[in-house]
Each structure stands twice: as structure tokens, then as C-alpha cells.
Amino acid sequence: MAKTATEREREVLALLRKGMPNKRIAHALAISECTVKIHVRNLLTKADCTNRTQLAMSQLPHSPTPPEDPDNGSVSLAVS
Numbered sequence: 001m002a003k004t005a006t007e008r009e010r011e012v013l014a015l016l017r018k019g020m021p022n023k024r025i026a027h028a029l030a031i032s033e034c035t036v037k038i039h040v041r042n043l044l045t046k047a048d049c050t051n052r053t054q055l056a057m058s059q060l061p062h063s064p065t066p067p068e069d070p071d072n073g074s075v076s077l078a079v080s
Contacts, residue, residue: 003046003047004046005043005046008029008039009039009042009043009046011029012025012029012036012039012040012043013043013055013056015028015029016040016043016052016055016056017056019056022036022037022040040052040055043055
């Protein structure tokens, strides 16, 4: 099983790390509390943690971010 978190799991984890309960996470992300519980359970498994405190302190690897598509019309700002 892959040990990387999905984008939504990373969003849930960020709010969990702020100490938010499942109900507030659900409200903030406009998802159900049951869905938050599923994401938390998946994160606990991926991080090999047994509770939310361990999960909040874990260093779960992030999923790779796809590279920017230069042909999509977006402007890239380079700093030199």
C-alpha cells in the first residue's frame, strides 16, 4: 500500500494538526463527518499511528505535486 497521503487527506491532516475536531473539519471542508473519519482512519494506517496525537506529530510523506503545465496559459513568476 502506498504511504503517501491524497490531497484531501493532507487537507484533513492540516486541520487536525490545528486541533480541530472531526465536526469542524467536516464543516471547513464541506464534507460529512463520516468522510472525515474515513480520511483520519486512512491517515492513521498510512502513518502507522494509533491515535490522533501521534498522527498530528507524524511526518507522513506527501503525494508528489504534479508539475505546472507550461501550455495551460498560466503565468509563471521567476525570481532571480
